[in-house]
Amino acid sequence: MQKGVSTVYQALYRKWRPRSFDDVVSQPHVTTVLKNQIVAEKTAHAYLFTGSRGTGKTTCARIFAKAINCRNPQDGEPCLECDICKAAENGTLPDIIEIDGASNSSVNDVRELREGVIYTPEMCRYKVYIIDEAHMITTQAFNALLKTMEEPPEHVKFILATTEVHKVPETIVSRCQHFDFNRIRxxxxxxxxxxxxxxxxxxxxxxxxxxxxxxxxxxxxxxxxxxxxxxxxxxxxxxxxxxxxxGIAGREYLYDLLDMIAAKDTAGAVRMTDELHGKSKDLKVLCGELLAQLRNVMLIRSTDGARDLIVCMPEEFGRLQTLASKMSLDRIFECIAILQQTNDRFARAADKRIEFEMCMVRLCTAGSSRPAAAAENNTDIGELKAQIAALTKAVNSGTAAAIPIAETAPKKPEIPQKPKKKFDPNNFTPLEEWQEILEIIEKSAPTIWAFLKNSLACIEGETFCVVVASEWYLKRFRESNDRVMLKKIIKDYYGKDFEFKIYTSSSVDITEKENPINELIKRAKSLNVEVEIKSK
Incomplete structure (x- = not known):
């Protein structure tokens, strides 16, 4: 090396990127097919490579582009010695064009691509377009590309790579040969x-x-x-x-918090939350870390400690085993569900700290009340074991034995339930939080909100009741899919399912200024259309 001249360091993942199909690992179902197509000269005009990040999608696209243009291909592999291969590896080959879908996603970008497709390659046999992050291209841009991808010139090949194939239109997917890359073993x-x-x-x-x-x-x-x-x-x-x-060292706080949850130490868990919040710990990240460790606890509990499935340090595995011995599988499931709900609610939480503290309280009290049905089942199992033991003893001794039969307790007469009071849409106490729910409805379903913005609501037992002024909307509600959308919003807000019913009320004034029907009446009158409002 000359004095004063320094070499630029290259990241390992770039330095050791595979140069041929044989270097690609864990994807034989892809590389074998591509090599055979190259040898037989039966390559497709468009390919779609999908899979999670770091599995070799873009790498295989580059190798394929080199191989089909290589001057001396060897069994479907590029020779890596000719001027084409060397120029491709240096990134100076004009006929292999890599496009970032995230920054070239508009119709104008696709229009420029279409204009360039008609020109023949400068050095190679084929002009290859590699479009990375293809799912970022807009639907309008994809539509502009459809005809070109379906019937491109003979000298053009397209390779699309994406981690989110569900965002790529079906019309594009159907025009490509689709290869799904597996996670590397x-x-x-x-x-x-x-x-x-x-x-x-x-x-x-x-x-x-x-x-x-x-x-x-x-x-x-x-x-x-x-x-x-x-x-x-x-x-x-x-x-x-x-x-x-x-960055997985020094995670004692995480296991201390899980110990408190297992011991149902609500006060300790809330204090630790306050301490971590004071240290500027991101509570959403903490929620994800707890989920990952509870997943490990679940696997230890359900698979007799399958070490190969668990990602943790060796000294942490012992603490996870201890946690698994303290918690039942049902309680672990409940805790995971609570953390997932909390993670979803963070996006609309006014105060993440309060949301996380609520989560800690729920985690520490989860599974505290044992269902009566479970207790009855355990009693039945105990009685069954006693009967099996008696039968086994009788068989071994060769004598008959009296089998203990559980005494059936006399059933208590069922107390008839009091008839439910019929809901009166003209006489109820409205929910204070209904306006907050309406704001959520406005963002998710503005059309429904337009009819509900002047409505009232209440909860009667397990039924969520909404009172509107419009008889027309009541009829529309029964015939449309609005019920499904509203039930989902109510469930997300309260965290439980309700029966959903809608009523009309004489106490809601149909002539109210902001009522959407009045806008229709106003328009009709402006067009000199006679309007008659009938009251019941």
Whole structure:
């Protein structure tokens, strides 16, 4: 190296990006088909590569673009020696065009692409368009691209890559050969990490490689990025280095909080919430961390401690086992459901701290009341065990034995329920929070809100009642799908299901100024149309 000249460091995931199909791991169902198509010269005009991040979608697109244009292809692989391959790897080949769908998503961008498609390649056999993050392209832009993708010129190939295939229109998907990339297996990531570590000149333990593989969640790019961070900590990478680099060290607060939830220590959990909030801990992130650890507790409880399914440090596994022994599976399920509900409610919470404190109280009191049906079931099981024991003893001794039969307690006469009072839409106490719910309805379903904005509501037992002025809307409500939308909004707000009924009331003035019907009457009169309002 010349004095005063420094080399630019390149991230490991870029430096060790696969250059041929044989280097791609865990995707044989994709690479084999693509290689066979290249050998047989039966490549499609458009491809769609889908899958989670870091699984090789863009990498395979680049290799495919090189291979079909390579001057000396070898069994469907690029030779990596010709001028085409070298220019493609340097990013200087004008006939392989990579487009970022996020920043080129408009109709004008697609129009420019269509104008460029008609020109023949400068150096290669095919002009290849690789569109990354394809789901970010607008529907209008996709519609403008439809005809070109369906019948492109013979010298053009399209490759679309996306992590969210459900956002790509079906009309586009149907015009492409679709390949779904799997998450990369942990053992393949471990093997790749150890190979790269040896080539880069730093040591790595097997446990550290396995922990990086688990933390990367099936993405090779994430694994190599974490390996990059670990190499900055130390030349010999072990579990402690991985925990520090990944930010999973010092999580005692998380397990202390879970211990309090398991012990139903409401006061302690709320105090710790206050302490973490004071340290500027993001409560939404904390909610996600609790969910991840309760998932681990659930797996330990339900699979007899399947270590290979759980992502944690070795010293944390013992605490998770202790937690699993303290909590029943039903209570774990209930706690997970509460945390998921809280996570969803954060978006519309006025104060996240209050929302999280409510969550802590609910978690600490979850499963405190045991259903009577469960107790009866356990009693039945105990009686059944006694009968089986008696039968076993009788069989072994060769004598008849009296089988204990549980005495059936005389059934108590059922007390007839008092008839429910019929709801009177002209005489009830309105809900104070109905206006707040109407604001949510206005954002989600403005058409429904237009008819409900002057309405009133109340809760009668398990029924949610809404009182409107319009007989016409009552008829529309019965015939439309409004009930489903309103029931969902009410369930999200209160966290429980209600029966939903709508009434009209004489106490709501139909001539009220803001009533939507009056706007129709006003328009009719302006057009000299006679209008007659009939009162019952």
């Amino acid at each position: 942990s053992e393949d990531i471990v093997a790749r990490l150890k190979y790269i570590a040896s080539e880069e000149g730093f040591g790595m333990t097997d446990d550290a490689a396995l922990m990086i593989a688990r933390l990367s969640d099936g993405g090779m790019r994430d694994a190599l990025s974490l390996l990059d961070r670990c190499s900055a900590y130390a030349d010999n990478i072990d579990m402690s280095v991985v925990s520090n680099a990944a």
